[in-house]
Amino acid sequence: MLTNRSYHHGDLRRALLERAGTVLQESGADALSLRKLARDIGVSHAAPARHFPDRQALLDALAADGFDRLRARLEEAAAAPGQFDQQVRCVAGAYVDFATTEANLLELLFAHNKGGSAGVLDQGAVDAFAPTLEIFRRGQTEGRLPAGDPVRLGLIFIATLQGIAVLANSGITRSDQLRPLIDEAVTHFLRGVRSSA
Amino acid sequence: MLTNRSYHHGDLRRALLERAGTVLQESGADALSLRKLARDIGVSHAAPARHFPDRQALLDALAADGFDRLRARLEEAAAAPGQFDQQVRCVAGAYVDFATTEANLLELLFAHNKGGSAGVLDQGAVDAFAPTLEIFRRGQTEGRLPAGDPVRLGLIFIATLQGIAVLANSGITRSDQLRPLIDEAVTHFLRGVRSSA
DNA sequence: CAACAAAGTTGGCAACGCCTACATCCGGTA
């Protein structure tokens, strides 16, 4: 392994995913071509097929990894020091930051789940949002939130952040207005939830 | 015009858009092929180029029409009979209904704005959301909402709906749980906004 | 009526995804 110029690459799958990740980030999912990736890496055009049966499998792998990184990011934010409200705001900021920094990845994550490969990717999405739901459960047990279905609360919260990120990525809201928009959204959300008891 | 079987189609642009609309609805934007559209309509493979310089131009036209229909739908919902809250709920329902019924179109609307053709499409998005912002302005003048930037309020509202629709389209929330989710989101939103004064 | 522009056709090019057949390398086993 690590032998350059050998017949076998040694870690082609990883190399493909790595290169694909940067192409995705820079040019979007539509720009991803198995043949071009192979060329970039210096391998024949059919080599990727050994690791990804078709183009969709590569996209799925990118999505799975994306959900994983999103989950890690949200977990980290959810564990931030401070009171409950502080943590919620931290999660909100982390989500929108992730979603706008990796806009093309975000599009891939939510654009492609419709089709056939539902199982694995859906699980990835559920896992990614688990830490956020956990925060709301904790908020309830700590008495910082009224009782109610934490999943529904969490979904509304995530939906709001997701929507803000999409509006930002579409250029509908200017990026310098993003931070106050998030702050106000979270403020209204927490007030709305609390005044419902 | 209306002459079938003639050398010139007569209304090829409209025919292309119509066919493209159904293909988009049934199979998504990725499945749209200029050559296939031409074949479906019964015209040569290069004919579409006279009306759409490239594939992107067709997608842009579909998006522009989509924003137009969304705007009409939201305008209609905003003009529903009843009190302010009732109208807001009506708009929310209309938006999510549109976004889930035409999931592939929704994806196209918000996926493609990133790139170059910013101007026209951005305007379409702004126009589409205008009726919703108008509702919030009206709510303020009628005293049903506290003072504040109506644009920011409207964006948060739309973002929440957009997020819920995306989560639904991605299969993250079951469709039978969609209606209560919307209701609760609107309820919390209105309460949160009102208790901010 | 002749000229011209708009609209449609034919053919070609390069790139792509996917398939099949073949080459090479590595690791377990006789």
Add this chain to the structure above:
DNA sequence: TACCGGATGTAGGCGTTGCCAACTTTGTTG
């Protein structure tokens, strides 16, 4: 140690696509 089989990479081909250029038909207009 020799070998053999599976995993990995290569070479080439097929059908489709987007885009381009050259040509034809049609309808309008001076």
